[in-house]
């Protein structure tokens with residue numbers, strides 16, 4: 001097996017490093033194919049290493065949550081035999097920890113109160129071609145009433161200049177100049193809600209997560225999270241980014257378009273579809289097998305190298321789970 005950079009603190013032969021991984025869905029709907037890929041990929045990577053696998057519900061954005069979605073996600077994981085370790089952590093209970101981190105950053109002079117409106121930022125030349133859903137570039141100075149940290153200000157991390165290096169275990173080294181391409185990024189929004197970047201960094205450190213395995217749509221979040229870890233003196237886990245599920249025109253599948261069928265069908269066939277997407281299809285003998293059997297095979301044969309260099313992949317070719325349920329290859 002290829003050497004995994006940054007996994008172990010000691011030389012070869014030292015005590016095995018404990019592996020603690022996690023899957024962190026947001027409860028905005030039932031699991032869609034992309035989040036199933038993240039669940040299965042993070043589970044297999046943890047279990048293949050003999051490690052632990054936690055589940056964390058990222059319920060930071062009540063207006064976007066759907067009632068019952070968190071329970072539905074957990075039920076799906078159970079049906080697929082993706083059994084987690086320990087208690088479920090819900091980010092909605094973690095506000096005190098996020099406030100403490102903000103206070104530390106404030107004391108270190110690393111927070112920028114910001115009242116820039118979304119529309120003013122969106123009008124900047126740097127943001128004209130920004131893909132939907134990606135955080136807007138913020139310039140070195142606020143566009144509006146700076147120096148007025150009134151209620152209603154967002155809090156941003158003052159980003160240090162220069163490139164940020166990071167390593168993906170399979171995709172290799174990466175580098176991004178966050179200051180030049182994104183600028184100071186949001187930690188607490190104008191409406192008072194905590195931003196994903198803050199919560200994920202605080203909780204990964206608090207849960208002592210050693211290995212982050214997630215979709216490649218979060219690849220540009222990794223250098224931001226490294227900057228925040230640096231500012232707070234927190235350890236950096238290792239990262240592995242799974243291919244992003246896209247449509248045949250290369251666009252990320254929307255949850256609404258993708259969710260309905262993703263986790264339906266026989267559990268073994270649902271898992272086989274995900275494994276096929278991850279370029280490690282189960283052998284034909286396992287057609288029609290149950291979830292436990294398919295997962296057992298997948299843990300024993302986990303090969304993240306199989307998707308090296310693949311950051312996005314269409315899912316249009318995946319088999320219909322209803323057909324697979326009947327044992328068709």
Ligand SMILES: [Zn+2]
Pocket residue numbers: 113114115116138141142143144
């Ligand atoms: Zn601003």
